[in-house]
Amino acid sequence: MINKSLLNGLYVLTDATLTPEETILEQMERVLKCGVKVIQYRDKYASDEAAEKTCRRLQALCDLYEAVFIIDDRLELAHRINADGLHVGQDDVSYEEARALLGNDKIIGISCYGDIARALHYASLGADYVAFGSFFPSPTKPNSIVVPHTVLGEAKKVINVPICAIGGITPDTIPLLRSYDIAMYSVISAVYKNDTIEENIARLLP
Template structure:
């Protein structure tokens, strides 16, 4: 049984540019050693064969560190490797299809952008967490629409499942979201900058204290 109490804190995503294949495993082990208990494989450019290889290794790594491993969008891979879960967005495989294949015990998160009604819909269907954002301009998703921070207050008032904030979050601005007491903060570039993963994660967690 997966430990869904781990749906909290920093939620670190991989990135095709910032975590290239040849250093991906080493970088993610450093992330997990730094206390992060949930990571997501997100690479829209890798072939299915490449993604499968990396996801097998990352799931094993997360098992070793007793962390959760989530695959972005690639349902067949998540199913094949028995991943801990899947994250889906508006243009990805549907939540319903993912839940039917993966079963009730797996974690499925849904991107809800700036739409609380969308989040309530998927909460009712059984989603394990929902993600809102971007809350800041994102260097890894430059075309994302920025949403108001006040959305989190509305979301907290209506949702019972964990809420994840995404988009351009770094050491300087994470405190503005922390005021809303959301469960998870999705981070990418803020973790990998200057190849100082351990120091970056420590600094982010200090901001959340």
């Protein structure tokens, strides 16, 4: 049984450039050793074969560290390897299709950008968390629209599932979002900078 109460704290994503196939397992184990309990495999470019090989190993690693492993977009892969969950965006597979295939026990998170109505809709359908952002310019998603921080405060009033902030979060910007007391903070670049993962995560923690 997946412990959905682990949807809390730093939510660390992989990246095709920053966590290449040769080093991804070593990097993510370092992340998990720092106490991070939620990681996501996000690679839009890896072949199905390469992605499956990596994700099987990452799921086993998360099991070892009692953490949650989520795959971005690749529904069939998440089902095939029995991953803990799936994250879907506006242009990805539908929530309904994902839930039908994965079942109610798996975690499904939804990107909601700055749209509280979208978040309310999917929370009512059973989404396990909703993600808002980008809140700051993001080096990994340079074309993302930046949404106002106040969306988090408004969302907290009406949404009863964990809320995640994403987009350009660094040690300097995360305190601005912490004031809204949300569940998760999604980070990519700030974790891997200068290959000082342990120091970077320490700086991101409260």
